[in-house]
């Protein structure tokens with residue numbers, strides 16, 4: 013069994029000391045997440061040690077769309093020429109104290125499963141992510157994310173692939 017649980021963000025979670033090594037991701041969970049929840053701009057799920065409240069990782073999901081022109085030709089060939097609906101994996105980060113213990117993978121798989129569940133009641137063609145840098149993009153590519161045409165850090169994973177792996 014994992015040493016952590018992943019649950020919806022709430023006021024009880026202690027995130028004052030969260031540090032992943034990337035300032036914007038630290039600032040978000042420390043100071044901005046509540047506003048995003050309140051205004052329904054993003055839904056954040058946090059990992060906490062079993063029975064604890066200290067945030068050791070998190071991810072944020074939001075609704076998104078990918079422009080048709082940004083899809084690789086093979087994927088675009090089968091689609092109508094308008095933006096495709098996606099789940100945007102807006103942020104994903106693991107505290108330095110917990111990195112290297114498969115929590116990043118656990119959070120990513122949880123986000124993909126949640127997106128697959130959502131797709132049962134809503135059109136969701138893929139999961140989209142804007143990686144912060146090459147290292148982050150390499151992490152996502154390990155799990156099958158493919159580059160979109162505008163930027164090598166802009167990646168997506170088709171729902172059909174997610175369904176094959178997790179469904």
Ligand SMILES: CC(C)(COP(=O)(O)OP(=O)(O)OC[C@H]1O[C@@H](n2cnc3c(N)ncnc32)[C@H](O)[C@@H]1OP(=O)(O)O)[C@@H](O)C(=O)NCCC(=O)NCCS
Nearest residue numbers: 032104105106111112113114115116117144147148150151
């Ligand atoms: C990227 C990050 C989420 C990875 O989390 P983690 O818990 O350390 O990673 P895991 O232990 O789950 O690693 C799972 C696999 O991914 C690999 N991996 C981890 N970080 C990687 C990276 N930056 N590049 C390539 N592969 C990476 C691991 O080696 C492991 O591979 P294995 O299956 O061969 O053992 C974490 O390092 C982090 O929060 N970084 C700072 C914030 C960030 O860059 N977030 C993503 C930006 S959008």
